[in-house]
Amino acid sequence: MDNHRFTKAMRQKLAREQRKLSRRAEGAKRRGVPLHKAKNYQKQKCVVARLHEKVTNQRKDFLHKLSTDLIKNHDRIVVEDLHAKGMLRNRKLASAISDVSWSMFVTQLTYKADWYGKQLIKVDRWFPSSQLCSSCGHHDGKKGLHVRKWSCSACHAPHDRDINAAVNILQEGLRTAGTAGIA
């Protein structure tokens, strides 16, 4: 689900208003007015704060829509139990939910899976999802973040980094949950 255009527009708007805020801070400083007495600065500070709140709320809305949609339309979902830092490994995911807290998203998936009677399986974050060949299982070694496509050195299957990792996570999730072969 693509959220990129929206976050980009909001980020640009926020950056614009923040630049305006620092210009006003500089102006007050030039005039020798302390910031807490600089009316234009204070007014702009409110604009920036409201914008921050708006971004936070819209991000929450987006996450709720995405998690509800995923849970309603799938009986079984496997996720990598990543911390925010690990999330950046997946470029598509990172651009879709940008800097959103991954743990908040997994929490939503967890309780919504419970509400709708669906199964959420978490795969250990140390599972080497981007190092295994999803075709033959060969452990092909660490890949730098810049490696988006690679071929297995054992079976020569061509891989897209994110798709290969997703297939591995799914297989590992089904294996650990003892449901391999059902899906």
Ligand SMILES: [Zn+2]
């Ligand atoms: Zn292979």
